[in-house]
Amino acid sequence: MKTRHFLQLMLLSALWGASFLFIRIASPVLGPNVMAALRIALATLTLMAIMRLANERWPWRHWRELVGLGTLTVAVPFLLYAWAALHLPAGYSSLLNTMAVPFGVIAAAWMKEDTLTATKALGCLCGFAGVALIVQLGPVEPTPSLLLAALASVVAAACYGVSTTWMKRATTRMSPLSIAAGIHAAALILLAPGAAWSMPDARFTPGALAAVAVMGIVTSGFAYWLNLRVLAQVPPVATMSSAFMIPLFGVAWGHIFLGETLGPGMFWGGALVLAATGLVTGFNPLKWLSILRAKTD
Numbered sequence: 001m002k003t004r005h006f007l008q009l010m011l012l013s014a015l016w017g018a019s020f021l022f023i024r025i026a027s028p029v030l031g032p033n034v035m036a037a038l039r040i041a042l043a044t045l046t047l048m049a050i051m052r053l054a055n056e057r058w059p060w061r062h063w064r065e066l067v068g069l070g071t072l073t074v075a076v077p078f079l080l081y082a083w084a085a086l087h088l089p090a091g092y093s094s095l096l097n098t099m100a101v102p103f104g105v106i107a108a109a110w111m112k113e114d115t116l117t118a119t120k121a122l123g124c125l126c127g128f129a130g131v132a133l134i135v136q137l138g139p140v141e142p143t144p145s146l147l148l149a150a151l152a153s154v155v156a157a158a159c160y161g162v163s164t165t166w167m168k169r170a171t172t173r174m175s176p177l178s179i180a181a182g183i184h185a186a187a188l189i190l191l192a193p194g195a196a197w198s199m200p201d202a203r204f205t206p207g208a209l210a211a212v213a214v215m216g217i218v219t220s221g222f223a224y225w226l227n228l229r230v231l232a233q234v235p236p237v238a239t240m241s242s243a244f245m246i247p248l249f250g251v252a253w254g255h256i257f258l259g260e261t262l263g264p265g266m267f268w269g270g271a272l273v274l275a276a277t278g279l280v281t282g283f284n285p286l287k288w289l290s291i292l293r294a295k296t297d
Contacts, residue, residue, distance in 0.1 A: 008230050009242040012223055016242070017249030019219040020090040020097075021257075022211035023081055029208040032082035037195030040074060040188045042216025047181035047225065059174045059182055066179070069170060070186030072163040074220075077156035079191065084156075087149035094250040095131045096153035098243045101280065103161030113165045114235050123279030127244035130272030157243075168231050176228030184220070244276045 026035045051058075059066065084093055102124055108114035170179055227242075248269070 005230050005234050013242045013245035014249045015219045015223045017246045018253045019215050020094045020250050022215050023085045024090040026208040026211040027082045027085040029205050030202045031198045033194040033198040034202040036078040036082045037191045038212045039216045040184050043220035044184040044188050046217045046221030051181050059178045066182035067186045070183035072159045074183050074187035075190045077159045080152040080156040084149040084152045087145045093153050094247040097157050098131050099154050099157035100161035100243045103158045104164045107162045108165045111165045120280050123276045126272050127276030130269040131247040133269030171232035180224040244273045248273050
């Protein structure tokens with residue numbers, strides 16, 4: 001993995017880490033159906049505008065593939081995370097999101113897109129340990145609603161992981177921008193009926209609308225496009241490794257904007273997360289520094 005790809009994955013982790021806070025703000029007010037649909041609608045409009053500026057055409061002949069990808073990568077996970085936010089803290093959701101990596105590693109190996117090595121398995125273990133330290137999970141009452149919300153988050157993460165290899169193959173047939181726009185448009189069509197049915201119960205407060213606007217325009221529209229650009233150039237497992245850094249940024253944003261206390265787990269966990277990302281992606285900063293030093297000499 002090149003340095004610019006690694007830095008782009010870090011940027012994506014920062015954006016998606018913030019999205020769990022925004023979901024926690026908006027979902028209880030708007031309702032899961034309305035929030036997910038509004039987020040997808042804004043992302044679709046954003047990507048449509050970029051497509052127009054780039055003079056790209058819609059990949060209509062691949063509509064079946066876009067509907068399938070839109071269901072797995074947008075409609076289902078967005079709706080499940082929105083519902084889970086009614087019962088789970090943002091930190092728990094961001095932790096469970098890392099389950100995308102083992103699902104993705106297995107799917108990529110099964111589809112012959114990548115190999116499952118001992119180094120990558122070790123990276124997954126380091127990542128799980130790191131995010132556990134970051135979020136500092138404590139004892140919680142195992143209520144039925146909490147367990148269902150946790151299961152919903154795991155299913156959402158599994159959708160991301162399993163579909164990443166499929167998305168990687170789609171980049172060989174369509175441009176990253178057209179894929180991003182197409183899957184969001186398909187997901188919007190799927191979720192629109194549920195959003196219309198739930199609309200009377202939604203409360204459109206300024207805070208909730210602002211949170212949805214940031215998610216739709218930035219963490220969905222822009223971020224999905226950037227993610228697909230990276231995915232087109234690196235192995236699918238390497239792209240999914242950004243899930244390990246999401247809790248790191250999620251907790252950091254909570255400290256900066258909400259005044260949440262940082263414990264030692266943040267620092268030790270952050271080190272483990274970065275190590276996990278390096279193991280899974282194959283990015284070695286020490287090797288990169290030695291090459292840079294050799295060039296300067």
